[in-house]
Amino acid sequence: MMFSNFGHCGLIGKWLASFFFGIFGCAQFVMPVFFFLGITILVANDYSTLAMKKCGAGFVILMEASAVSQLLYKDTTVTVHDLFSVAINNHATGGIIGGGVALLLREGFGTAGAMVVLICVFLLACILLTQRSFVSFFKKMVKNVRASKEEWEKSAEKRRLEREAAAAEDRLINLEEEEESSDKATSFLKMKSGYKKTSDKKRAKQCEEKVKELEEKKEKKNPKKQSSTSAEQEKTIKNIKVNVPVFTSSDEVKRKDCVRELHPQIYPFTEEDGKTEPFKGKLDFSAFTFPEENTSLISEQAQESTLEVQEESYAPPYKEKGAFHTSLPEEIRINEDLGSLIEEVSESIVSEAEAISEENVYPDAADQAIEQKEVPEIEAVKDMKEKQEENEESRIWKNGAEIKQRDTEAKDNASEVNDRDITIQEKQMARQDTIKKETAQEVSSVESKEVVPDRKKAEGKDYLFPPASLLIKEEQGHSSGQQQYLQETAQKLYETLKSFGVNVTITDISCGPSVTRYEMFPEQGTKVSKILSLTDDIKLNLAASDIRIEAPIPGKAAIGIEIPNKHNQTVHFRDLIESQTFKTFKSKLAFAVGKDIGGKTVVTDLAKMPHLLIAGATGSGKSVCINTLIMSILYKAAPEEVKLIMIDPKMVELSIYNGIPHLLIPVVTDPKKASGALNWAVAEMTNRYKKFTETGVRNIEGYNKKVRELQKSGEIDPETIKKMPQIVIIIDELADLMMVAPGEVEDAIVRLSQLARAAGIHLVIATQRPSVNVITGLIKANVPSRIAFSVSSGVDSRTIIDMNGAEKLLGKGDMLFYPAGYSKPVRVQGAFISDNEISDVVTFLKENEDVAVYDTEVTEKIENKLKSSAVSQERDEYFEAAARFVIEKDKASIGMLQRMFKIGFNRAARIVDQLSDAGIVGPEEGTKPRKVLMSSEQLESYFEEYL
Numbered sequence: 001m002m003f004s005n006f007g008h009c010g011l012i013g014k015w016l017a018s019f020f021f022g023i024f025g026c027a028q029f030v031m032p033v034f035f036f037l038g039i040t041i042l043v044a045n046d047y048s049t050l051a052m053k054k055c056g057a058g059f060v061i062l063m064e065a066s067a068v069s070q071l072l073y074k075d076t077t078v079t080v081h082d083l084f085s086v087a088i089n090n091h092a093t094g095g096i097i098g099g100g101v102a103l104l105l106r107e108g109f110g111t112a113g114a115m116v117v118l119i120c121v122f123l124l125a126c127i128l129l130t131q132r133s134f135v136s137f138f139k140k141m142v143k144n145v146r147a148s149k150e151e152w153e154k155s156a157e158k159r160r161l162e163r164e165a166a167a168a169e170d171r172l173i174n175l176e177e178e179e180e181s182s183d184k185a186t187s188f189l190k191m192k193s194g195y196k197k198t199s200d201k202k203r204a205k206q207c208e209e210k211v212k213e214l215e216e217k218k219e220k221k222n223p224k225k226q227s228s229t230s231a232e233q234e235k236t237i238k239n240i241k242v243n244v245p246v247f248t249s250s251d252e253v254k255r256k257d258c259v260r261e262l263h264p265q266i267y268p269f270t271e272e273d274g275k276t277e278p279f280k281g282k283l284d285f286s287a288f289t290f291p292e293e294n295t296s297l298i299s300e301q302a303q304e305s306t307l308e309v310q311e312e313s314y315a316p317p318y319k320e321k322g323a324f325h326t327s328l329p330e331e332i333r334i335n336e337d338l339g340s341l342i343e344e345v346s347e348s349i350v351s352e353a354e355a356i357s358e359e360n361v362y363p364d365a366a367d368q369a370i371e372q373k374e375v376p377e378i379e380a381v382k383d384m385k386e387k388q389e390e391n392e393e394s395r396i397w398k399n400g401a402e403i404k405q406r407d408t409e410a411k412d413n414a415s416e417v418n419d420r421d422i423t424i425q426e427k428q429m430a431r432q433d434t435i436k437k438e439t440a441q442e443v444s445s446v447e448s449k450e451v452v453p454d455r456k457k458a459e460g461k462d463y464l465f466p467p468a469s470l471l472i473k474e475e476q477g478h479s480s481g482q483q484q485y486l487q488e489t490a491q492k493l494y495e496t497l498k499s500f501g502v503n504v505t506i507t508d509i510s511c512g513p514s515v516t517r518y519e520m521f522p523e524q525g526t527k528v529s530k531i532l533s534l535t536d537d538i539k540l541n542l543a544a545s546d547i548r549i550e551a552p553i554p555g556k557a558a559i560g561i562e563i564p565n566k567h568n569q570t571v572h573f574r575d576l577i578e579s580q581t582f583k584t585f586k587s588k589l590a591f592a593v594g595k596d597i598g599g600k601t602v603v604t605d606l607a608k609m610p611h612l613l614i615a616g617a618t619g620s621g622k623s624v625c626i627n628t629l630i631m632s633i634l635y636k637a638a639p640e641e642v643k644l645i646m647i648d649p650k651m652v653e654l655s656i657y658n659g660i661p662h663l664l665i666p667v668v669t670d671p672k673k674a675s676g677a678l679n680w681a682v683a684e685m686t687n688r689y690k691k692f693t694e695t696g697v698r699n700i701e702g703y704n705k706k707v708r709e710l711q712k713s714g715e716i717d718p719e720t721i722k723k724m725p726q727i728v729i730i731i732d733e734l735a736d737l738m739m740v741a742p743g744e745v746e747d748a749i750v751r752l753s754q755l756a757r758a759a760g761i762h763l764v765i766a767t768q769r770p771s772v773n774v775i776t777g778l779i780k781a782n783v784p785s786r787i788a789f790s791v792s793s794g795v796d797s798r799t800i801i802d803m804n805g806a807e808k809l810l811g812k813g814d815m816l817f818y819p820a821g822y823s824k825p826v827r828v829q830g831a832f833i834s835d836n837e838i839s840d841v842v843t844f845l846k847e848n849e850d851v852a853v854y855d856t857e858v859t860e861k862i863e864n865k866l867k868s869s870a871v872s873q874e875r876d877e878y879f880e881a882a883a884r885f886v887i888e889k890d891k892a893s894i895g896m897l898q899r900m901f902k903i904g905f906n907r908a909a910r911i912v913d914q915l916s917d918a919g920i921v922g923p924e925e926g927t928k929p930r931k932v933l934m935s936s937e938q939l940e941s942y943f944e945e946y947l
């Protein structure tokens, strides 16, 4: 095309060039170049939008050039053909495109206007092509001009200052040559100007002023430089004034060192103390926390004293005084005034010393026995404190060595005091022991007198209480390493928790027969749930079979971790009944449960429970528990006072008691009879309520009181109206009963549990399977007191006591005792009684009592009930209604019953036969209706008896 434009390509080239000139006008000269470049750019840029935009902008610029040439060309072409032909001929006009645009614009805006529009479009096209706006271009230009101007000014100023400085230095050299200078001034000058000459103070001052002047001048002109210089100056001054390295609060080690240095009393017993270097650092107490070491140390101290006091008597060693607080003031800052800081620190040390000496070193001050030794202790501590106060008054910072020495003195004092304490404690303990032994001897002598069977003493007069000598006594033998073991376990426990980031203070250790409880107070801000979540880790670290965490212990601000003892101690039943608690217990339904975690005897009143549910896996100790309950009653109440009904579907557990005077009926082993016995109890309960209404009393106590009064006054014959005995119904395996007669048994139990308390009837239900179809919702709701023995899962535990915990018990009498009114179950080691002991007691009772006189009336009633229930099972559903109907109509026929009950012939005939068998209607009389033999009253009494 380029060659064609200049006529070098023959005829076709000429035609082609003419055509393109007609289209693009004069721009055709550069069009081949534009096409070549444009297509190259488009291909190279992968036909990107930007490339297209730029090519478009280039094309517009070219066409503008054509349009301008058209405007400048003085010709009056108006048609497209004219534009085309003129452009072909002279190659100087705009062609169809450029020319067309120019003509249109000229028509619209005139030539000048068209030029302006074209220039504007040209600029826009240029922006598009270059992708630069003119404004930013101009800005950049202005900036560059300004920068070069500033640079020039700066260099001029620099040169001027250099000249001035050189002149000042010349003057200074002259001055220095004249006179001698002092060392300080020289050094100052050295620092400032780098010269090594000397001059006197005055001269130095003058020089200094001069240099300062110069610097000020400089700084005024260059503020950045000024600030950096002043910062440098400050730093230098700081370096001269404060000869203490900067201390970072995040540096744990340094912090600890500082604390040790400033608070020597907090480390009274560490070996490390002697190695502590005198303090050299600078303090920054922001974000200050107290290190845990001292807490542990002091708690260990507390434990030591605790354990000593605690030996033998399982009572808690001291009353929650072991808990102490060691947190220091959170924010102590030293910045400007070191003196005030020293004051603050000394105060805090004194208060710390007080706190430690009063609360922690002697944690069991509350213990009465140890009260006597408090006076010398406190004096000794005061001495120690005074010495330490003196220490603090002296310079803490400078005289590190002196402080160290005094620390050692204080430490010695503390250890002296400690030793003295220990000896005092030992003496005290020894005295306590002797007193205890003496009293124990006295008590046992009194008890032995009491235990001797005494006919007169017993309320039942003719009841001979079994002697305690029939039971096995606990062998006295204390494991010697017990204290050491407890201490070690406590230490391990503490360290385990600490390793998981839980800091605690062990405040108490209660050693029970089978488990030991470590009471602890967690550090402020520790979540209880965090400790609970560590159960398995604690178990692992202590190699314990199972642990239970009580968080928090009811009524205490502490968490209890119960760890099984190395050697279990059996709690013998004899210990319990010989205890003062049992002897002085008023209720006839006293139940010696066992010993709690503190070793205290637990005796409870069954009458207040008023019904008890005992549940646990097989072999967990239920039967033994029931035996202790029965034996407690045998040792406490005469047969006239308490009667027992025992239901033992297992047949082997309670049969041993057959023949004792307390039994109302022989031990029931037949589950069918059991439901009869329960129904009798329900009837008895109703009877008792009737009697209460007649006598105008509300409960059994009121009734018995009234009877006693009337008997005393002689108004009634003691033989005819007797006092009501309390009745305890014991069911050893509820699951068996529920399998045989679920509906009936549940109904009877529910009725009894709802109403029997006031009537003096109490239920004790034991079961192996605490599933919901055995302990139904209704039974659970009405039996409020529970004893949970070891179970296999948390689900079972929840069925019994509505919470987890029983799955962690150790078995063999380890129980969670949860009577009505307790907010949380209590862990108790149940008493143990062997079969031999039971049989000895039973034999004793049998020998000394007339052969058990069972209540024949009760037995008969139960038998009748059994029979009637067997018969009633065979009877038709409409039997009762039919009987009433025939008595009402005074005749009985099959057709009549058919019509009345809308039943078939056969069924009606069967009902009539049943009525005849029951003696309600007479025999068949041919076609005549049968005769009715009973009146309606007779019928009612029949129903009462048999249904």
Ligand SMILES: Nc1ncnc2c1ncn2[C@@H]1O[C@H](COP(=O)(O)OP(=O)(O)OP(=O)(O)O)[C@@H](O)[C@H]1O
Pocket (backbone or CB within 6 Å): 570, 571, 616, 617, 618, 619, 620, 621, 622, 623, 624, 625, 768, 812, 813, 814, 829, 830, 831, 832, 833
């Ligand atoms: N308080 C206790 N102290 C020591 N050992 C006990 C105690 N209670 C139970 N045991 C031991 O556990 C064994 C099983 O106890 P027990 O017969 O009472 O269990 P159980 O729960 O009634 O079992 P099952 O439901 O199978 O009858 C006893 O033989 C005894 O060795």
